[in-house]
Amino acid sequence: MTILVTGAAGFVGFHLTNRLLKEGFNVIGIDNINDYYDTKLKQDRLAILEDYSNFTFYETDLADRYKIENLFQNNKFEVVINLAAQAGVRYSLENPNAYIDSNLVGFTNILEGCRNSKVKHLLYASSSSVYGANVKMPFSVHDNVDHPVSLYAATKKANELMAHTYSHLYGIPTTGLRFFTVYGPWGRPDMAYFSFTQKILNEEPIKVFNHGKMKRDFTFIDDIVEGIVRLIDKAPQPNKDWDRKNPDPGTSYAPYQIFNIGNNKPVELMEFINTLEELLGKKANMEFLPMQAGDVEATYADIEDLQMKVGYAPSTTLKDGLAEFVKWYRTYYTN
Incomplete structure (x- = not known):
């Protein structure tokens, strides 16, 4: 099987591609290697993937219609996994056009x-950003998500609507994956756990928004990858019980389905910081600030549908996952 992975030099894309290559899949990866964060990190991820003979990489931008058309015309993909995106809630306030x-x-x-x-x-x-102004916990794929609070979230919600349209019109089986606060080795420097680690080690103050009164469903990267891999051969079928008078947002009469992939165990931000301090052996200098525009107070994944579909639930504890990240960070940035 040949699989296309977009965003292959990104955090999730790198880990997923590495797993697929180890399992013997032929993978074609694309990425535009933009400078949203350190391109050296992306190039170093790619260098690992390019050691595999069953990996082919093209530096290509998703927005380049003709290059994407040629990519599909020149290759036969049984499965496509689209992980390329302009990420980040806060950056969407500064550069909205990148998200479009x-x-x-x-x-x-x-x-x-x-x-x-x-x-x-x-x-x-x-x-998980698509849940926006929702406060009913845990977040369920069967709840409406019509009130995004950032442009990033709005574009992700739009992706789900666009995918549904193509499932309806052309019968393409589409599976949407709502990731919850992914962390781990080779992660994104713009994420809090990454920048906190850097600043704590450098004895610089860290910004703690909403005065620390936040909860996140931190999900270790290996758990995210496991969920994706298990879903690859589980293309959605039309839901024969779908009711047009009482529509279920998580499924459809078309071959379309949405899943949460999260740890199902929200952690308070202060507990997260304390765990990181313990692993680093250093105390954080904290600057407490109000809630930032586009943020939400809490995330919490209902993963019942994922468990029913593939018999899997993420299980890596925050301490174990952060320990893996800290080990990688110390190694990567001291070499």
Whole structure:
């Protein structure tokens, strides 16, 4: 089987591609290697992947329609996993056009590629951010998510709607994956756990928003990858019990489904910081600030649908996962 992974030099894309290559899949990876964060980190991830003979990489931007068309015309993909996106809630306040280009225009090009080449299964990254103003916990894929609080979240919600349309019109099986606060080795420097580690070690103050009164469903990268891999051969089927008078947002009469992939155990931000301090052997100098625009107070994944579909639930504890990250960070940044 040949699988296309977009965003292969990114955090989740790198780990997923590495796993697929180890399992013997042929993987074609694309990434635009943009400078949203340190490109050296992306190049170093790629260097690991390029050691595999069953990996081919193209530096390509999703928003480049003609390059994406050529990619699909020149290759036969049974499965496409779209992980390329402009990430980050806060950056969407500064550079909204980056989100339109990558997350909307780019995703349209992927959908068109899947349609024209009759891809058997499209899996794509959504985000826990789509829950926006929802406060009913845990967040369920069967709840409406019509009130995003950031442009990033709005583009991810739009991806789900766009995927549904293509499932309806063209019968393409599409699976949306709502990731919850992913962390781990080779992570993204713009994420709190990464920047906190850097600043604590450098004895610089860390910014603690909403005065520390936040909860996140931190999910270790290996658990995210396991969930994706288990879903690859589980292309969604139309839900025969779907009721147009009482529509279920998580499934459809079309071959379309949404899953949360989260640890199902929200952790308070202060507990997270204390755990990181313990692992680093250093105390944090904290600057307490109000809630930042586009943020939410808490995330908490209901993973019942994932468990029912593939018999899997993420299980890595925060302490174990952070220990893996700290070990990698110390190694990577001292070499």
